[in-house]
Amino acid sequence: MKRILLIGLGAGDPSGMTLQAIEAIRAAEVFFLMEKEGEGKSDLIAFRQAALKRARGDGGYRLVSAVSPERPSGGPDYRAGIEWWRGERRRIFREMIETELSGDGTGAFLIVGDPSLYDGTVEILHELTAEGLRFEFEVVPGITSLQLLAAGHRIALNRIGEDIRVMTARQLSAAALKDVTNALVMLDGRAAFRRFAGTDLHIWWGAYLGMPEEILVAGPLREKAEEIAAIIERERARRGWIMDTYLLRRP
Ligand SMILES: C[S@@+](CC[C@H](N)C(=O)[O-])C[C@H]1O[C@@H](n2cnc3c(N)ncnc32)[C@H](O)[C@@H]1O
Missing domain, CATH: 3.30.950.10 (Tetrapyrrole methylase, C-terminal domain)
Structure with a gap:
């Protein structure tokens, strides 16, 4: 069975990673990166790369990245916009898990801070399992901002x-x-x-x-x-x- 790890990296600096997070990073063969357009983009990428370097300096993993659609920030059709945005993200996640992970492979999403706080990844993974996509997943907590x-x-x-x-x-x-x-x-x-x-x-x-x-x-x-x-x-x-x-x- 495919296995997904949702890893909280802690906020700000990779030295805030828990030992559990480091072990989880070492267990994954592929990392799925959702890159956001706009503000702070390069710094967030740099943060994830620094975390990977700290935990997996030797390499030996694959990176699969996709550009996250921009979240609607308001407007009269705000709810419809958010529904569209969530659907797009779900579609991208599904595609990455289906095509980039082998049958019994382990993939990971790296989350800034903790996955439980203002991050939609855990919800998307539940929605995908409800849709019938077969994988198991675990959450590794991180220090929040x-x-x-x-x-x-x-x-x-x-x-x-x-x-x-x-x-x-x-x-x-x-x-x-x-x-x-x-x-x-x-x-x-x-x-x-x-x-x-x-x-x-x-x-x-x-x-x-x-x-x-x-x-x-x-x-x-x-x-x-x-x-x-x-x-x-x-x-x-x-x-x-x-x-x-x-x-x-x-x-
Ligand atoms: C999408 S939320 C993600 C929160 C994250 N999951 C956490 O556990 O902290 C992004 C918000 O978290 C806060 N945040 C995240 N990292 C931060 C940092 N290093 N310094 C200050 N605020 C931060 C800011 O309020 C930012 O707008």
């Missing part, structure tokens, strides 16, 4: 008895202040926190976490919002992309 954020700032993500909510910047843009106790925001890069700059929330912000160029800023949002927004603008102009995540907390 949220954990790097907490470690970088030396904080716990919640205080005693409080909830933690993980949300996208799009959701933050629609959230009410009362919904924010400990809100972890991902997929931003456009300073969505600014809408709460007049409140007494605190922010713990991090960009390029785990990388040599990591930036950390923390403090009352009222004082830090513009400073962080300026850093985002500057870094976006300098590198062409930014990856940031942050905690917003009620005092």
Whole structure:
């Protein structure tokens, strides 16, 4: 039976890979890479290559890459667009597994951070098995960017008895202040926190976490919002992309 490993690499730097992830990388003969067009593309490829080099310096594996279709970012037909995008990705995955993996071969997908957090690969693999494609798969967890954020700032993500909510910047843009106790925001890069700059929330912000160029800023949002927004603008102009995540907390 074909076997697929979904390997969480950790975020930022390959030194954050677990021993389990390294062993899983060593067990695979082919790696399926979905390359995204646009922001941060070359850095993400470089990150995966660095992880492979660290775990499989001797080579001896195959790389099969496909260009991931661009995810629709909005518009009146947003839901239909997302359905199309998911279908396309499923089709590409199916083709790679069917044609590039031998009958009892092991293939792997390398996921930034952990496969359970804002990554659709695990869902696609379930959908493909439901469609009748025959393979077994395992998930190897990785350190998420949220954990790097907490470690970088030396904080716990919640205080005693409080909830933690993980949300996208799009959701933050629609959230009410009362919904924010400990809100972890991902997929931003456009300073969505600014809408709460007049409140007494605190922010713990991090960009390029785990990388040599990591930036950390923390403090009352009222004082830090513009400073962080300026850093985002500057870094976006300098590198062409930014990856940031942050905690917003009620005092
Ligand atoms: C598609 S999600 C993937 C999350 C990933 N699976 C994880 O476990 O962290 C991408 C978002 O994760 C966050 N992220 C991932 N890597 C990051 C890093 N090194 N520094 C800061 N944020 C990061 C950013 O919010 C980015 O927009």
